[in-house]
Amino acid sequence: MTAGGMGSGRSRGHLLIVVLALSGLLLVVLVVAPMLLTTFTLPFGGLGFGADCAEAAADREDLSKTARDDIPEDYLKLYKEHGARIGVQWNVLAAIGKRETDHGRSTLPGVRSGTNYAGAAGPMQFLISTWGGKPQIDVRSEKFNGYASDGDGDGIGDVYNPADAILGAAKMLKRNGAPDDLRRAIFAYNHATWYVDQVLEIARRYAASGEVETLPDSNPLCDPSYVNGAPSRLVAKILDYALAQRGKPYRWGGTGPDAFDCSGIVYMAYRHAGLTIPRTTFGQWPFGVRIEPGEEQPGDLVFFNTGPGTRPDSPGHVGLVVAPGKMIEARCTNCGPIKVTTYRDRPALVGFTRPLENPEVKEQVRRLGLA
Incomplete structure (x- = not known):
């Protein structure tokens, strides 16, 4: 056996060890990684809102033709995702967005800057005092009482940002009785029975069934x-x-x-x-x-x-x-x-x-x- 042959044998042996080591590492990754993902995506208190839920919300065939024609695609995505995330009906959120600012398309004061005559701002028309005292709030560090929310992950609750405002609206409805007691929840949003009636009627027109339905079942x-x-x-x-x-x-x-x-x-x-x-x-x-x-x-x-x-x-x-x-x-x-x-x-x-x-x-x- 030549020196070259011995060298080739050692190389093959080393290569075999490396391959086995890498195979073992791959096995550890395949077995352990899902366990780690499960551990850290299901923190104390329960279940995080992840891609599965967002995809389930997006894929639901529960839109009427009116909803498809009237709701901008970016707003529809936010209504459905944040409705699913908080546990309120997407079409009720959408109905409030329609009633308040035509899904952000209104050019009236307070929709994109400033406030209207009542002090409300943004596409979901939050009172600045209800939002937290000012239009933009660093929700990571500032202390505030209100519904200021970070719906796009930038750390800022911006009342003019549709992602933030729609998430805040979902939280407000949830805290006041949604998804079960919708009349109470919507009345808390705007203290007028005629407003409640209008929102529920719009919500019915947006649902494929023509009804204000409860949430999808059995998906925590x-x-x-x-x-x-x-x-x-x-x-x-x-x-x-x-x-x-x-x-x-x-x-x-x-x-x-x-x-x-x-x-x-x-x-x-x-x-x-x-x-x-x-x-x-x-x-x-x-x-x-x-x-x-x-x-x-x-x-x-x-x-x-x-x-x-x-x-x-x-x-x-x-x-x-x-x-x-x-x-x-x-x-x-x-x-x-x-x-x-x-x-x-x-x-x-x-x-x-x-x-x-x-x-x-x-x-x-x-x-x-x-x-």
Whole structure:
């Protein structure tokens, strides 16, 4: 064997080692990278608003011919993306944009600079005081009270920027009752019943169905705000499961996966998080620690004196609190699909409990390392 042959052998050996090393590195990247992406795109509180949600919003076939002809493409994209991001109907956002400034096409004072006679500015006509005190706000560092939002990622909440203004409008509607109590939410935007009527009529004309519809079901990526408000990772996991059941039917005795009753969805949401609580409403009511009204938080249960065999000290209906004043519930066969509803104005509300404070659940959390 010549020196050259020996050299070639070492080179081939070295090349083989390099190839194997690179193959191992590639395997690590292929296996670990998705795990890292999952970890860091799903931060505490739940689910980030990413490309999947934006694409889902853009691909939905829910536009009427009126909407396609009337709404500028860039505004339509923003209405749909920010509506999905916050959890409000895109066509209601679009209807407000139409009513206020014809989707930014108006040449009246206050649309592109300054304010109108009432002090409103921008394509969604925010009062400067409601926006945060001035038209442009550095939302990364300045302290402010208002709806100033950064919809384009530049760190500035600019009331004249359509991306920022539409995101701010979505937040305002959400905070005041949307997507469920639209009349209340729109009235908060402009305190006039005729304005509410006009916005809802425009929204109907923009929807392919001719109706102001609820949001697409079972996609928590498109409605992260409830999960993001969870007080812990554990509660976020409970909410994540429950919210993913939206749109499914009520069925007495149902615990999924296709249908649920009121206590069934609560039971399965907790079970999804690794916890065991009683299966029925009658068992769930005495199980959790009682919570004073106004102190309830996401993950707590809210009970009602309704349903067969119910009485004030033994409520027969339960919902899962997802935000202040909001619960997800499987109500009854004729009440429509599982959805997020309001509870503060509902009759026969008995009280709230916190299953996570039950000693048995605390022990489960400790034993399983779920805290």
